[in-house]
Amino acid sequence: MDIAVETVNLTKVFRSWTGREVRAVDGISLRIPRGAIFGLLGPNGAGKTTFVKMLLSCTHPTSGTAGVFGRRCGEPEARREIGYLPENHRFPTYMTGAGMLDFYAALSGMEASPRKRRIPELLELVGLERWGRVRLGKYSKGMLQRVGLAQALMHSPSLLILDEPTDGVDPIGRRQIRDVLHGLGERGVTIFLNSHLLAEVELFCRDVAIIHKGKVALQGDVRDLTAGSGYRLEAAGVPERLQDELRAKARGTAARDGAVEFLFASREEANAAVDMLRAAHCEIESIARLHSTLEEVFVRTIDAQ
Amino acid sequence: MRNSALTTAALVRDTFREAFARKIFWGFAGCSTALILFFLFIMKIDVVQGALATISLFGKTESRVEDIRLLVRQVHGGVAAFLYSAGMFLAVFASSGLIPTVFEPGRIELLLSKPVHRYHILLGRYLGNLLVVAANLFYLVVAVWLIFGVKTGIWTLGFLYSAVLTLYMFAVLLTVVLLVAVLTESAVVATMVTFGLIILSPIVAQRAMLERLLSSAWSRAVARVLYYVFPKVFDLGRIARAMVMGQPAAGWMPLWTSAVFAAVTLSLALYAFSRRDY
Numbered sequence: 001m002d003i004a005v006e007t008v009n010l011t012k013v014f015r016s017w018t019g020r021e022v023r024a025v026d027g028i029s030l031r032i033p034r035g036a037i038f039g040l041l042g043p044n045g046a047g048k049t050t051f052v053k054m055l056l057s058c059t060h061p062t063s064g065t066a067g068v069f070g071r072r073c074g075e076p077e078a079r080r081e082i083g084y085l086p087e088n089h090r091f092p093t094y095m096t097g098a099g100m101l102d103f104y105a106a107l108s109g110m111e112a113s114p115r116k117r118r119i120p121e122l123l124e125l126v127g128l129e130r131w132g133r134v135r136l137g138k139y140s141k142g143m144l145q146r147v148g149l150a151q152a153l154m155h156s157p158s159l160l161i162l163d164e165p166t167d168g169v170d171p172i173g174r175r176q177i178r179d180v181l182h183g184l185g186e187r188g189v190t191i192f193l194n195s196h197l198l199a200e201v202e203l204f205c206r207d208v209a210i211i212h213k214g215k216v217a218l219q220g221d222v223r224d225l226t227a228g229s230g231y232r233l234e235a236a237g238v239p240e241r242l243q244d245e246l247r248a249k250a251r252g253t254a255a256r257d258g259a260v261e262f263l264f265a266s267r268e269e270a271n272a273a274v275d276m277l278r279a280a281h282c283e284i285e286s287i288a289r290l291h292s293t294l295e296e297v298f299v300r301t302i303d304a305q
Numbered sequence: 306m307r308n309s310a311l312t313t314a315a316l317v318r319d320t321f322r323e324a325f326a327r328k329i330f331w332g333f334a335g336c337s338t339a340l341i342l343f344f345l346f347i348m349k350i351d352v353v354q355g356a357l358a359t360i361s362l363f364g365k366t367e368s369r370v371e372d373i374r375l376l377v378r379q380v381h382g383g384v385a386a387f388l389y390s391a392g393m394f395l396a397v398f399a400s401s402g403l404i405p406t407v408f409e410p411g412r413i414e415l416l417l418s419k420p421v422h423r424y425h426i427l428l429g430r431y432l433g434n435l436l437v438v439a440a441n442l443f444y445l446v447v448a449v450w451l452i453f454g455v456k457t458g459i460w461t462l463g464f465l466y467s468a469v470l471t472l473y474m475f476a477v478l479l480t481v482v483l484l485v486a487v488l489t490e491s492a493v494v495a496t497m498v499t500f501g502l503i504i505l506s507p508i509v510a511q512r513a514m515l516e517r518l519l520s521s522a523w524s525r526a527v528a529r530v531l532y533y534v535f536p537k538v539f540d541l542g543r544i545a546r547a548m549v550m551g552q553p554a555a556g557w558m559p560l561w562t563s564a565v566f567a568a569v570t571l572s573l574a575l576y577a578f579s580r581r582d583y
Contacts, residue, residue, distance in 0.1 A: 014582075053414065053582075053583070056414065056417060056418040057417060057418075058413070058414045058417045058418065058582070058583045059582040059583065060580070060582055076419075076420040076421055076422055077420060078420075079418060079419060079420040080420040082418060084414075084415065084418040086411055086414045086415055086418075088410065088411045089411045089412075089414075089415060090409050090410070090411030090412045091412070091415075092319070092322075092323065092412070093326075094322055094323055094325075094326030094327075095322065099322070103315055103318075103319055104415065104419065106311055106312065106314070106315035107312055107315055107316075107416070107419040107420075107421055108419050108420060109308045109311065109312075109420060111311070151415075161418075
């Protein structure tokens, strides 16, 4: 398997002048395959940003290793494959949107002519085609996020690291960014998303890791993590006798607007209940697999620590 | 190699853009232009039969060639002294604002995320800053040199050499700005430390007198060490003045000891920057 990001026992300990130690990242080992859409979650101060900064070599690990596409993160060449949008970015306000894209693309090693060609393409992609000549000081926060995303995409990176990419963006702009990222995901670009917006991560990412106090608390496929155990069956016109019979088999029941809701632990039990209800000519209102939201999974994970 | 040149050019261009935006460049250029216009209009030269006859300055007429030569040298000397003293302070003040901005949170991470060595980022900014000051310095010096050369026919290269020496001293002091900015990320501290060195320079330059006056051996040793370790802003100023006046320099030791100081300071700045977490 081709690996985009790999960390082994990655640890960062910050030491203050007084000798106090803070283990911001504590032995994190992660493998993110190429083409994955990966979300990194965690409460404030969990170590997410420090982890990302070590991938970008902004912060030096105390121990352990981090690599991108097989190269050690400390090597500048490893960063040629990375496009990055920081959370609290501070783009030079004296630059125009086009000037900023040109500057960072030049630092990424792009020659002048491809830069010139790509700038209008990307400004159009993020919906800022008319703003290229305007100074960044006049941009709104949402526009800065979008031009920041364009900056991260200028050199066509294979790995995109985005820290709160939709922060401050209006719903339409947010959807636009999501569409851009979906398109990149389909083209095989690995996307590493660091976000507090759990609903967005759930909607967008295939894999997530929740980190807490510098350690990975939970990791896996979003569908597996949010999948609940059991099924919810709602039916109307259920005779009393059948209700009692099903209540005895179900994990739980609830009555609502003339309908009855049963919770079954397994698919077999749910199917058997459907057969019994249909045999009694009852109406099946709905049947669904139980699942949790990513937010519920997140809160459960953090509370359990 | 090509990538390296591309990166350097981008970093230098960025420094110029920031200097333009902060109006530092235009402020310097405006002052220089005012001075150039002043020299253009105060000096009235009457040329008789193709030869220099008289120069009228504030209505006073000078006609002897030796007097005129001295006058040109003195004007050159005045401009050179202004650039070496007030100009140096202004250049350091402006640069102290330009360098720490690179380390602002949200900006430095983006720079470091690019496939560029850390030393390259710092040296690119250093070079950009040096070129901003060089552009301003040579604009004024070359213009004044041309005005006086064309009007009097006296072309003294010493004035141009003194400008090179001024830029050299600024390059030395800029390494201090760089080191302090990397360590503290503060423009104010970088300015204060560098100004401190400039102010201290004429004091430690009196090494011989200090050694005579100081009673204990260790304090004499301290005075001697400070003199040799610190950049010789005062001594190099004297050399610049001698160059303008067409006199020989007393010695070149201040030049190379300042170069050693700059090399050490720059190396420390690069090392500190390479080890820092952002």
